[in-house]
Amino acid sequence: MLRFSPILIALVIGYVTYLFSARKSKRDLSRNSTPLQDKALNKLLSQMAEALDIPRVKVMVYEIEMVNGLAAPDGRIFITRGLLNKYISGEISSAELASVVAHELGHIALGHSRRRLIDFGGQNLMRALLMSVFGRYLPIIGGYIANAIIQMMAASLSRKDEYEADAYGAALLLKSGIGLSAQISMFRKLESWGKAGGGAPAWLLSHPETALRIAEIEKLKANWEI
Ligand SMILES: [Zn+2]
Numbered sequence: 001m002l003r004f005s006p007i008l009i010a011l012v013i014g015y016v017t018y019l020f021s022a023r024k025s026k027r028d029l030s031r032n033s034t035p036l037q038d039k040a041l042n043k044l045l046s047q048m049a050e051a052l053d054i055p056r057v058k059v060m061v062y063e064i065e066m067v068n069g070l071a072a073p074d075g076r077i078f079i080t081r082g083l084l085n086k087y088i089s090g091e092i093s094s095a096e097l098a099s100v101v102a103h104e105l106g107h108i109a110l111g112h113s114r115r116r117l118i119d120f121g122g123q124n125l126m127r128a129l130l131m132s133v134f135g136r137y138l139p140i141i142g143g144y145i146a147n148a149i150i151q152m153m154a155a156s157l158s159r160k161d162e163y164e165a166d167a168y169g170a171a172l173l174l175k176s177g178i179g180l181s182a183q184i185s186m187f188r189k190l191e192s193w194g195k196a197g198g199g200a201p202a203w204l205l206s207h208p209e210t211a212l213r214i215a216e217i218e219k220l221k222a223n224w225e226i
Contacts, residue, residue, distance in 0.1 A: 014124035022073065033060040033078060041087075044098040044178055048105070051176035059101055067193065069100040071107035073114055078104075092189060095182035099173055102183070106168030112161045123150055166213055170220050180221045187214050 036059040045057040062070070062078040067086065069079045079100060086092045107113055127150050134142030170180050191210040 011124050011128070026072065026074065029060075029062060029072060029076070029078060032063045035059070036061050036079065036084070038087075038094070040094040041097060044094055044176070045101065047176040047178065048098065048102065048172055051172060052105075057101065057105065067190070069104050071104040071113050075108050077101060077108070092186065093182065095178050096186040096189070098178055099169060099183040099186045102169035102172045102178075103165045105172060106165030107161065109168060110161075110164055112165065123154060126150055126153070163213070163216060166217060167220060170217050174224055180217055180225065184214055184217055184221075187217075
C-alpha cells in the first residue's frame with residue numbers, strides 16, 4: 001500500500017492543480033470576452049448552425065492580442081481580439097474566420113476538451129509509474145526520460161485531435177456552403193504571419209505542421225468536391 005502512495009499523491013496534486021487552473025481560466029475567459037457581433041460573419045455562422053441543425057453558433061471575442069481560436073471545456077467558442085483585428089483590417093475574409101470557428105466546433109463536437117481532463121489524469125499516473133521505474137535505475141536522468149516520454153505522448157495525442165478537428169471543420173464548411181478553400185487559405189496566412197513575425201502565431205504552436213494539415217484538407221477536398 002505504501003509503495004503506491006507517491007502515485008496517489010501525484011494524481012491528487014495533478015488533479016487539484018488542473019481544477020484550479022481550469023477554474024481560473026474559465027473566470028478569466030468570461031471576464032474578458034464579449035459576444036461577437038458582425039453582420040457578414042453572423043450570416044456564415046447561421047449557415048453553419050443550419051447545417052448542424054442547431055439554433056445558432058455563438059462565438060465570443062476574447063480580449064487578448066495574440067492570434068488564436070479556442071474551444072473551452074464548457075463548449076464555448078472564443079476567437080481572440082488579435083484574430084478579429086485581422087478580419088477588421090481586411091487581412092482575412094469572413095469565410096477564413098469562419099473556418100477557425102468550424103475547427104473549434106470540431107474540438108467541442110468530438111469531445112476533445114473534455115477528454116483532456118482524462119488525458120491529464122492519465123498522464124500523471126504514467127509519469128509517476130515511469131519515474132519510479134526509471135528513477136530506480138537511472139537517478140536524476142530517469143526523471144528527464146520519463147518526462148520526455150510523457151511529453152511525446154501528449155504531443156501526438158493533441159496532433160491527432162487537430163487533424164480530427166480539421167476534418168470536422170472541412171465537412172462543416174462544405175455542408176454549410178462556405179467551402180474548403182477558405183480553410184486552406186487561412187492556414188497559408190497563419191503560416192506567413194508566423195514567418196514574418198519571427199515566431200509562429202500562438203494558434204500554430206499547439207498545432208501540427210501547416211503543410212501537412214493543408215495536404216490532408218486537399219485530400220478531403222478532392223474526395224468530396226467532385
Ligand atoms: Zn485545434
